[in-house]
Amino acid sequence: MTTSLLLIVQIVLVIILVIAVLLQKSSSIGLGAYSGSNESVFGAKGPNSFLAKATFTIGFLFVLNTITLGYMYSKAAQSSVVDEVVENTNVAAPTLPTMPAKETNSSK
Structure with a gap:
């Protein structure tokens, strides 16, 4: 239950994050900005x-x-x-029928 809820939150966060990134104004000329310009990621002032x-x-x-x-x-x-099935079942192991032992007459 909680993993399903967190997965839904994850999808919503991804959508909001993509929208927030796309709405921001580009402060440089794409990937060339990271090659050695003086600008930081969010600009000079942070x-x-x-x-x-x-x-x-x-x-x-x-x-x-x-x-x-x-x-x-x-x-x-x-x-x-x-493991979950074994824990939830209370089935006892089958027992083998025992045969009565034959009495031997040792006094003969």
Whole structure:
């Protein structure tokens, strides 16, 4: 139940994050901006705009949710369906019928 809810939250966060990134104004000329210009990722003054701060917050929530989902899925992968079935059933092992031992008469 909780993994399904976290997966839905993950999808919503991805959609919001993509929209937030696409709405931001481009401060440089694409990938050439990282080759040696004086601009930082968010400009010279840092992330001052609301959209940049919102993008950072949504990105942080996305990473946190990804780590949580990874932990929960790895924890679930360690258990097996067969283990759950065996734990939930209370079937006793079948017993073999015992034959009465023949009495031997050793006094003959």
